[in-house]
Amino acid sequence: AARRHVHLLFYIYADDDTGRRVADALYRAVERGVECRLLVDSVGSARMLKRLGPQIRERGVELHEMLPVGIFRRRVARIDLRNHRKLAVIDGRIAYTGSQNIVDANYGHKDLAWHDMMARLTGPAVLELQAVFLADWYFDTDEILDTDAIFPDAPVSGEIPVQTLPSGPTYPTENYQRMVVAAVHDAREHVILTTPYFVPDEPFMQALEVAVLSGVKVELIVPHRSDRWLVTLASQAYFGELLDAGVKLHLYDAGLLHAKTMTIDRSLALVSSANLDRRSFELNFEVSMVVYDSDFASHLRLLQRAYIGRSRAVSAADWRRRR
Numbered sequence: 001a002a003r004r005h006v007h008l009l010f011y012i013y014a015d016d017d018t019g020r021r022v023a024d025a026l027y028r029a030v031e032r033g034v035e036c037r038l039l040v041d042s043v044g045s046a047r048m049l050k051r052l053g054p055q056i057r058e059r060g061v062e063l064h065e066m067l068p069v070g071i072f073r074r075r076v077a078r079i080d081l082r083n084h085r086k087l088a089v090i091d092g093r094i095a096y097t098g099s100q101n102i103v104d105a106n107y108g109h110k111d112l113a114w115h116d117m118m119a120r121l122t123g124p125a126v127l128e129l130q131a132v133f134l135a136d137w138y139f140d141t142d143e144i145l146d147t148d149a150i151f152p153d154a155p156v157s158g159e160i161p162v163q164t165l166p167s168g169p170t171y172p173t174e175n176y177q178r179m180v181v182a183a184v185h186d187a188r189e190h191v192i193l194t195t196p197y198f199v200p201d202e203p204f205m206q207a208l209e210v211a212v213l214s215g216v217k218v219e220l221i222v223p224h225r226s227d228r229w230l231v232t233l234a235s236q237a238y239f240g241e242l243l244d245a246g247v248k249l250h251l252y253d254a255g256l257l258h259a260k261t262m263t264i265d266r267s268l269a270l271v272s273s274a275n276l277d278r279r280s281f282e283l284n285f286e287v288s289m290v291v292y293d294s295d296f297a298s299h300l301r302l303l304q305r306a307y308i309g310r311s312r313a314v315s316a317a318d319w320r321r322r323r
Contacts, residue, residue: 190219
């Protein structure tokens, strides 16, 4: 239903049924006179760039490859710096962001379904996500997009305060890491975290432990089975310390829980593209939405509770008895 522009920024855009359906929608939008711009990460979308990418460009979509990998790379010389953001902005009036990529639900695995979470936003927060997209667009193309059509008037459409938090290696501090550490330290009653990959740094581990020592109930939900066995082993290396500290650990059994969320005391909620790992803290370009609203936090907590209902609780004694 776009009328003016479609801006998509995704780490993974796959050449599969989902990717081709989105491409077909972009082609139809271009035929209606809509300006369609697509940014994808060079590593996460490598196959699509080789296979589907040429057709997307031929059909009038402006497609650009972010942080290209090769012997000659401009601006960013390290192959491990990736753009891990996932966001869509339609006409500067509707936006989506969260954990979901443009890919089939099984991400190419026959027996492992991903479970993601996205937030739909209207109002001034849309223009904040628009600014994140345009900054990445400028970084890749040197083109400045700043018109009334790109930044239309965005009247307040609700009563929920929302803050956009972009993060990445070009910022002077690890602001996503600082935010989650500060939020956990500020908790007074209950913290629930979901992440597919848990490889924390020392300050975040200490924040979780201090919260438990302060009487806060801390629950962590991670997938029982992951698509990356090495990262799974790295995550498990922290489980003993977490359980000994009193953190409640839940292993999600209904697929790969890919949602990246946090709730603090029914007052603050986070929906993010970032994992709770050092890659997201230090190396990836990410985007998070911080929501300061008890109703939204309560609703997100109900979804987190549904995840817990499909998980297996692990105790310190259970973990010590593992093979």
